Amino acid sequence: MPSNIEIKAKIDDLQPFKQKAGVLSGSEATVLAQEDTFFNTPNGRLKLRQIGNEKNSELIFYNRPDQKGPKFSEYHITLVNDPENLKVTLGKAYGIKGVVKKTRYLYIVGQTRIHIDDVDKLGSFMELEVVMKPDQDIMEGEKIAEDLMQKLDITEKSLITGAYMDLLLK
Known part of the structure; x- marks a missing residue:
């Protein structure tokens, strides 16, 4: 199963953070409008x-x-090539937990995806996803994430624990 090392943090100001991410990636962001529909599951998140x-x-x-x-x-x-019908089917089978809508600014730095998210009803956040290579040591992925945290001035106090869906449900 593919894996990554992830961190998520609240950010106060999108623009300076996007500038730092752009410098690190050496490119402009890919802008994505995303809607995530979460379903009730007995384990993990779907x-x-x-x-x-x-x-x-x-x-x-x-x-x-x-x-x-x-x-x-x-x-x-x-x-999935028929998302609306799948949403209905999974909603009937498991129940819809909720929906997260966001504008995502995506930057790539090496094997890491930097997501800067403007989340409806929540505010601005960032995620680092270090996409792990097969047989790569978890400690190496954590070190990559920690190094980028430092370069992006992410502090421990800004880190969050769960998913955006969890924050919306609070």
Whole structure:
């Protein structure tokens, strides 16, 4: 199963943070309008991600601990070409937990995806996803995440533990 090391943090000001991420990546951001529909599950998290007006979407299952700082996450992605019908089917089977809408600014630095998210009803956040290589040591992924945290001036107090869905449900 693919995996990554992830951190998530609240940020106060989008613009300076986007500038730092752009300098580190050496490129402009890819801007994505995303809507994630979360479903009730007995374990992990299951979401249907719809991106802008694209017909193709992704059904994503992931499992990660709710803790501050770098955390190991395993995930599986299935491409979906009929997201609206799948949403109805999964909603009837499991129930819809909620929906997260966001504008995502995506930057790539090495094997890390920097997401800067403007989340409806929550505010501004950032995520680092160090996409792990096969047989790569978890400690190495954590070190990459911690190094980028330092370069982006992410402090321990700004780190959050759960998913955006968890924050919306509070």
